[in-house]
Amino acid sequence: YPHSLRNIDELCASIVRSHRETTQYRAEELQALRWKVLSREEIQAYQSKSVDDMWQHCAIRLTDAVQYVVEFAKHIPGFRMLSQNDQIALLKTGSMEVVLVRMCRYFNTENNTVFFDGKFAGVEVFKSLACGDLITAVFDFAHNMCALKLTEQQIALFSALVLINTERPCLEDRTRVQRVQRSVEFGLSHILHRDNQESLLHKLYQRMAVLRSLCSLHMEKLRWFSQRYPLTAHSLFPPLYKELFA
Numbered sequence: 539y540p541h542s543l544r545n546i547d548e549l550c551a552s553i554v555r556s557h558r559e560t561t562q563y564r565a566e567e568l569q570a571l572r573w574k575v576l577s578r579e580e581i582q583a584y585q586s587k588s589v590d591d592m593w594q595h596c597a598i599r600l601t602d603a604v605q606y607v608v609e610f611a612k613h614i615p616g617f618r619m620l621s622q623n624d625q626i627a628l629l630k631t632g633s634m635e636v637v638l639v640r641m642c643r644y645f646n647t648e649n650n651t652v653f654f655d656g657k658f659a660g661v662e663v664f665k666s667l668a669c670g671d672l673i674t675a676v677f678d679f680a681h682n683m684c685a686l687k688l689t690e691q692q693i694a695l696f697s698a699l700v701l702i703n704t705e706r707p708c709l710e711d712r713t714r715v716q717r718v719q720r721s722v723e724f725g726l727s728h729i730l731h732r733d734n735q736e737s738l739l740h741k742l743y744q745r746m747a748v749l750r751s752l753c754s755l756h757m758e759k760l761r762w763f764s765q766r767y768p769l770t771a772h773s774l775f776p777p778l779y780k781e782l783f784a
């Protein structure tokens with residue numbers, strides 16, 4: 539793996555450090571907000587938004603999350619040694635997947651709510667998006683990820699593995715991506731072995747398959763939305779959201 543790292547511990551440490559520095563909200567902050575749920579009026583307000591308004595509202599917030607994932611990716615040892623095109627290709631398909639992995643940190647399994655606009659919201663809040671199947675799938679995924687009770691270090695290494703994926707379409711230099719992927723795989727199994735939780739590895743690979751279908755559902759909904767509301771999708775969505783997902 540990359541010459542700059544003498545051993546696997548250094549690799550894991552740099553990925554964990556990068557994860558910590560790019561988490562946008564600290565676990566303690568989210569813990570304090572955990573029981574701040576929306577009032578009936580606040581829920582009504584979201585539910586009476588128009589479809590395009592609510593989509594724009596969500597796209598702006600999720601784009602914040604995606605920005606932090608881009609920062610995280612840049613500090614994965616070996617990622618910056620890939621060509622620009624390969625870095626974009628990995629982020630194009632992988633950044634929303636990492637947002638969804640990280641979403642488990644923002645999920646309260648006791649009342650099935652997710653952090654949204656400073657409070658915790660249930661599925662019913664997103665009704666006006668008109669894509670209940672996507673939201674249900676997002677909530678189910680977050681719930682299942684929480685059930686694995688991953689540590690921050692395990693989330694960090696798993697996020698890196700989700701991102702550095704040689705099966706992504708239109709990669710120029712698959713062998714170089716493979717070298718980085720191998721080192722991250724080695725890092726993840728190294729810390730799972732250290733945590734005496736090797737059984738998690740198989741489950742995490744299963745979650746990766748679910749993630750892929752979840753993200754293609756997101757792309758499908760986004761295509762449907764952009765056809766119905768071309769103006770909003772093309773001029774009101776954050777440029778990064780369009781660049782990566784449109």
Ligand SMILES: COc1ccc2c(n1)CCN(C(C)=O)[C@H]2C(=O)Nc1ccc(OCc2ccccc2OC)cc1
Nearest residue numbers: 596599600603637640641644652653654655656676756
């Ligand atoms: C890394 O993990 C997280 C988790 C939560 C949040 C963040 N980061 C950033 C900060 N944030 C804020 C400021 O609200 C949170 C957020 O965006 N919450 C949120 C947004 C949209 C949701 O469902 C709609 C939806 C889901 C999937 C795909 C498309 C979608 O709609 C088009 C649900 C929750």
